[in-house]
Amino acid sequence: MNSSIIFKSSQENNYLYSTAKKQFFYLHPILEYIYNIEKEGINIPMYLKDLNTNIDIDSFGSCTKENLIYYYDKYLLYRQKGYFGTESNSPSKHKEFTGELIKKELANSVQILFEVTNACNLNCTYCGYSNLYEGYDKREDENLDIDSAKKFIDYMITLRNSKYYKSLKKNIAISFYGGEPLLNFKFIEEIVQYTRTKKHLIDNFEFWMTTNGVLLNKYMDFLAKEKFKLMISLDGDGDQNSYRVDHGNKNSFDRVYKNISLLKEKHSEYFENTVTFNTVLHDRNSIKDVAEFFNKEYGKIPNFSPLTDNGIREDKKEEFNKIYKNFAKDSKQLKYYPELEQKMHFELPEARITKETLTEKSNFSFKNYNELLGNGQYDSFYLTGTCIPFSKSAFVLVNGKILPCEQISHQFELGRINKHEISINFDEIAQQYNKYFNQIAKQCKSCIEYKTCKNCIFQLKFKDGKFVCHQSTSLEETVWSFSKTFDYLENNSRNYKKLVYGGDIK
Numbered sequence: 001m002n003s004s005i006i007f008k009s010s011q012e013n014n015y016l017y018s019t020a021k022k023q024f025f026y027l028h029p030i031l032e033y034i035y036n037i038e039k040e041g042i043n044i045p046m047y048l049k050d051l052n053t054n055i056d057i058d059s060f061g062s063c064t065k066e067n068l069i070y071y072y073d074k075y076l077l078y079r080q081k082g083y084f085g086t087e088s089n090s091p092s093k094h095k096e097f098t099g100e101l102i103k104k105e106l107a108n109s110v111q112i113l114f115e116v117t118n119a120c121n122l123n124c125t126y127c128g129y130s131n132l133y134e135g136y137d138k139r140e141d142e143n144l145d146i147d148s149a150k151k152f153i154d155y156m157i158t159l160r161n162s163k164y165y166k167s168l169k170k171n172i173a174i175s176f177y178g179g180e181p182l183l184n185f186k187f188i189e190e191i192v193q194y195t196r197t198k199k200h201l202i203d204n205f206e207f208w209m210t211t212n213g214v215l216l217n218k219y220m221d222f223l224a225k226e227k228f229k230l231m232i233s234l235d236g237d238g239d240q241n242s243y244r245v246d247h248g249n250k251n252s253f254d255r256v257y258k259n260i261s262l263l264k265e266k267h268s269e270y271f272e273n274t275v276t277f278n279t280v281l282h283d284r285n286s287i288k289d290v291a292e293f294f295n296k297e298y299g300k301i302p303n304f305s306p307l308t309d310n311g312i313r314e315d316k317k318e319e320f321n322k323i324y325k326n327f328a329k330d331s332k333q334l335k336y337y338p339e340l341e342q343k344m345h346f347e348l349p350e351a352r353i354t355k356e357t358l359t360e361k362s363n364f365s366f367k368n369y370n371e372l373l374g375n376g377q378y379d380s381f382y383l384t385g386t387c388i389p390f391s392k393s394a395f396v397l398v399n400g401k402i403l404p405c406e407q408i409s410h411q412f413e414l415g416r417i418n419k420h421e422i423s424i425n426f427d428e429i430a431q432q433y434n435k436y437f438n439q440i441a442k443q444c445k446s447c448i449e450y451k452t453c454k455n456c457i458f459q460l461k462f463k464d465g466k467f468v469c470h471q472s473t474s475l476e477e478t479v480w481s482f483s484k485t486f487d488y489l490e491n492n493s494r495n496y497k498k499l500v501y502g503g504d505i506k
């Protein structure tokens, strides 16, 4: 496979991306000319020998023989260093996971997620657990067993205090997830108290929660006192929120709005600094209307989430398509509202694509210090965009299954917990992942995203025990997104630092 992707920005500047090196660089027009004529089969030393006039090169103008010779030397140096070549210059075998690596990731995992309960006091039309989707365990209003959760916290504390933990400060973030977590408030309260008894072993416990806000009036004092990082789900005003209904099909807006007003009044500083919102985008709202609503009511802009398009039941596709709204298309109308556009700048597609491209496609981007210091081999890679299990979180379900996160089907459990024991076999997990990767490797090897893929394997089609990807990107799509990225950078060069360093490595 050719390892060079050449593309142009709308200001007519050429760039080259080397898939072998995972680097972008500005491509001088003479270098591009040499690369192109060599690709056409011209013998360049002979061509240069016979040349006795200046030649015209697009976006450069008249070029002398001396100039061409100078750039040809440069071109040969680049080739020698692995640019302008083929993928054969770089390793074709991806790295494999090991049990040790996965154990280390769990020890350093950013957060523990507890599915506090799978009961919910709302019945939102588009919920990931609604009948639009398949692949999730049936919800039967169960609660997570408190002793199992405590056992898991103890297990994580032991790992945090072991040789596997790499940071200096020992922090644990606990996220309470549902259903609606506040329906099992007793569990939350008891876990918070339990962490107090462990403070001598951990520097800091941090608590996170996403709530539908219906029960906030009852528990807001506790949440504010314990400084919970709180995210409230709300889709905008009454009409925009009309998919968020209770079991009697009644819109939850009035109750939630009243609770938020109370929270804002009673705990204004906490509300200001710690409370955020999440809005699902669908056919009954729009980015512009929702942003206007939140900006006016709370001086905040919510985080927008698209509807999950993974795992939709075959017979529900039509219904799903009716509700679904595309973020990129919808955000275009913001250009008529400069104040909102400016506020949302870094959330909008151009900035997001640029950030993703710069971080995902580069060899010099590291998600954390472990990644930076851990392998140090710029040219080795893991297949697909699947995270190393537990590197982002460990998710404990009410039925005791342990998963790497809340976004994937429950069939991919990595372990089990009950009040007596925790069973996680790291070597078996590694073997299972490597088996999946080896099964899909043939397809990935012929894909342009081979080393830079962002797809999580668990969000691909899973059939007969194998994953199949229908999301591979074409060369045209890649060139398009690279051109968009460099258009953005040329027009917004001041934002480069903010985009790249937006999240400092922790």
Ligand code: SF4
Pocket (backbone or CB within 6 Å): 385, 386, 387, 388, 392, 404, 405, 406, 407, 408, 456, 457, 458
């Ligand atoms: S969706 Fe996939 S890549 Fe993302 S955290 Fe979950 S398992 Fe990891």
Ligand code: SF4
Pocket (backbone or CB within 6 Å): 384, 385, 440, 443, 444, 445, 447, 448, 449, 450, 451, 453, 454, 455, 469, 470, 471, 472, 473
């Ligand atoms: S896009 Fe699909 S085929 Fe391509 S590397 Fe990623 S998982 Fe493999």
